[in-house]
Amino acid sequence: MKSDNTITALSRYYPTICITHKCNLNCTYCYQNHDEKRMSFETAKKVIDEIFNNIPPGFDSVEIDLIGGEPLLEFDLLKDIVQYTCSTPRKVKFLFYATTNGTVLDLEMKEWFAAHKNCFVLGLSLDGQKDTHDYNRSNSFDRIDIDFFRRHYPEQGIKMTLSEYSLSHLAENIKYCHSLGFPEIGGVNLAEGDFNWDSDEFIDVIITQLSDLVEFYVENDSLKLNQMFDKKLSMCDVKNSNVDKWCGIGTSTVFFDIDGRKYPCPFVTPMTFNKSALASIMKTDFEDASCFVDNDCCNDCYIYPICPTCYGANYLVNSTFKQRDKRRCRIHKLIALFVADLNAKLIIKTPDKFDDGTLLHTINAIKTIRELYLPEFDSLI
Numbered sequence: 001m002k003s004d005n006t007i008t009a010l011s012r013y014y015p016t017i018c019i020t021h022k023c024n025l026n027c028t029y030c031y032q033n034h035d036e037k038r039m040s041f042e043t044a045k046k047v048i049d050e051i052f053n054n055i056p057p058g059f060d061s062v063e064i065d066l067i068g069g070e071p072l073l074e075f076d077l078l079k080d081i082v083q084y085t086c087s088t089p090r091k092v093k094f095l096f097y098a099t100t101n102g103t104v105l106d107l108e109m110k111e112w113f114a115a116h117k118n119c120f121v122l123g124l125s126l127d128g129q130k131d132t133h134d135y136n137r138s139n140s141f142d143r144i145d146i147d148f149f150r151r152h153y154p155e156q157g158i159k160m161t162l163s164e165y166s167l168s169h170l171a172e173n174i175k176y177c178h179s180l181g182f183p184e185i186g187g188v189n190l191a192e193g194d195f196n197w198d199s200d201e202f203i204d205v206i207i208t209q210l211s212d213l214v215e216f217y218v219e220n221d222s223l224k225l226n227q228m229f230d231k232k233l234s235m236c237d238v239k240n241s242n243v244d245k246w247c248g249i250g251t252s253t254v255f256f257d258i259d260g261r262k263y264p265c266p267f268v269t270p271m272t273f274n275k276s277a278l279a280s281i282m283k284t285d286f287e288d289a290s291c292f293v294d295n296d297c298c299n300d301c302y303i304y305p306i307c308p309t310c311y312g313a314n315y316l317v318n319s320t321f322k323q324r325d326k327r328r329c330r331i332h333k334l335i336a337l338f339v340a341d342l343n344a345k346l347i348i349k350t351p352d353k354f355d356d357g358t359l360l361h362t363i364n365a366i367k368t369i370r371e372l373y374l375p376e377f378d379s380l381i
C-alpha cells in the first residue's frame with residue numbers, strides 16, 4: 001500500500017508509466033530486461049493526457065506510478081512529467097508515486113522531493129538487514145540514505161522482495177525494518193517467485209520464520225500487520241463472501257510502456273509475454289469478473305476469500321486468467337494456519353480490538369482452518 005498525502009483511496013485509478021528500462025543494479029530476483037530504452041518527453045506528455053482524458057467512470061482520483069528500471073535514473077524526465085501534469089488544469093485530484101532502489105538519490109533530488117511532498121511520494125525498496133539486502137540487491141545497502149525516507153515519508157512502508165536466500169532471514173529482516181521506524185512492510189509475498197513449496201526443507205525453513213513473526217506481532221500489537229498476516233479470517237466463515245477479482249488488472253490498473261503503448265498491468269507486458277499471448281490477452285473483457293474467477297477455488301476452497309492471486313502469473317503458467325497456479329496452494333494453506341494462530345493469540349490478548357459482529361466468525365474460521373490444514377503440516381509444525 002502506498003501512502004497518501006492528499007487524496008482518499010476510495011475510487012482511485014492506478015496508471016503506471018515506465019519511464020526507463022535502464023537500471024543500475026542487478027538484483028537476484030529481477031525478471032526485467034534492462035536495456036537502455038527510455039520514454040521521450042513527447043511520449044510522456046501524450047500518455048499523461050491520455051490518462052486524464054480517459055479516466056474510467058467511478059474514479060475520482062489518480063495515482064500515477066513512475067517506474068523503471070530505476071526511475072531516478074531519469075530524474076529530469078520525472079520532473080518534467082510532474083511539471084507538465086501540474087501546469088494544466090486536471091479534472092480529478094492526482095498524486096505521483098515512485099519506488100526507488102535509493103542508490104542514486106543525490107542532494108539535488110532530495111531537495112526536489114522534499115519540496116514536492118504534496119504531489120509526489122517516494123517509496124524505498126529495502127530487503128532488510130545489510131547482509132540480505134547486499135546479497136539480493138548488488139551490494140547497495142551502504143549507498144542508501146534510509147533516514148531520508150523515514151523523515152520525509154513517515155507513513156510510507158518499505159517494499160521488501162524475497163529471494164531464496166532471504167527466506168531463512170525473513171523474520172529478522174521484517175523486525176529490522178520495523179525497528180528503523182517503517183510502519184508497514186509491503187511486498188513480502190511467499191506465493192510469488194519460484195520457491196519450491198513441495199519441498200519439506202523449504203516448508204521447514206518458513207515455518208520457523210512464520211512462528212517467530214507471529215510471536216513478534218502478538219508482542220508488538222500496535223504495529224501494522226505485514227500484509228501476509230493482515231487477513232480477515234471471518235470472511236471464510238461467512239457464506240457468499242466471494243471475492244470477484246483480486247486486483248485491478250485492466251480496470252483500475254493500467255500500464256504504459258516507454259513507447260506509450262498501453263497494457264493491462266505492469267506484469268502483463270512484452271517484458272513477460274510474447275506477441276501472440278499478448279494479442280489473446282488483449283481480447284479479455286477486464287470489466288467482466290467472471291473471466292478471472294477460478295470456479296474450483298471459489299466453490300470448493302474454504303480459504304478462497306483470503307487467498308490472493310496474481311492473474312498475470314497464472315496466465316504465464318496456464319495460458320488463462322481463470323485458472324490459478326495450484327502449485328502455490330500449499331503455502332497459502334500454511335499461511336492461513338499462521339494467520340489463524342496469530343488471530344487466536346490476539347483474541348486472547350486484546351479481545352476488545354475485535355469487532356463483536358465478526359468475532360464469532362473469526363473463531364469459527366480459526367477452528368476450521370486448523371481442522372482442515374493442520375494434518376498436512378502436523379509432522380513439521
Ligand code: SF4
Pocket residue numbers: 247248249253265266267268309310311312313
Ligand atoms: S495481474 Fe498480478 S501484477 Fe497484474 S495487477 Fe494483478 S496482481 Fe498486479
Ligand code: SF4
Pocket residue numbers: 296297298301302303304307324325326328329330332333
Ligand atoms: S489455496 Fe489453492 S485452491 Fe484454495 S483458493 Fe488458493 S489457489 Fe485456490
